[in-house]
Amino acid sequence: MSRGRLFLLSGVLALAAVLCLALGASATPDIRSHIDRTYQRYATTADANLYECSGRPASVADELSAVREPHARASDRGTEYLRYDDDIVAIGPDGNRPCTIRVEDIRRGGYSGGAFIFLGPGFFPGSPAGGSGGGTGGGSGGPDGPK
Structure with a gap:
């Protein structure tokens, strides 16, 4: 095979890989849309939508x-908590x-303020969705003064 054909083949394969990645990403269901289609909404607050469900909360969490x-479950x-x-x-x-x-939308709700920190590391404000950071602490004291 000539060098030109190998470059053409590699370009076609790269394009096919990008298309497969895009199709795979779009096929992953959005949990918010799934809940909205599957369950009856009964209230909307400033930071959350509330839906009626039946059965045990653990069973509904398993289904979702x-x-x-x-990314995390606790x-x-x-009450069962799922972080997406x-x-x-x-x-x-x-x-x-x-x-x-x-x-609850992480970007709008109490999440960034650490409201779910008691659930463990997957719910810590410094999680992947960009919470308020998760510094190592130590804001005062010591011979060098505040950090």
Whole structure:
């Protein structure tokens, strides 16, 4: 094979790889859209949408995790938490509703302020979605003064 044909072949293969990557990325379902299509929204607040669900919160979290794998998952006092690129999804009781899905946009909600830090490292504000940073601490004291 001539050198020109090898360059042409490598260009075609590179283009095919880019197309496959784009198709693969677009085929990954958006969890917010899935929840909006699948569950009935009953309220919208300044920082979240709330949806009715049925069954145990852990089962609903399993179903959502099967649709799109979360970056982190934790549970606390009967509520399941799933962290995605741009969203925190909390599944648990809300008032007299035994199963509610709360979808909170990480960029708008209390996430950046560390509201979910108690859930562990995957929910720390310095997570991949660009929270408020996660410094090593040590803001005062010591012989050198404040850092």
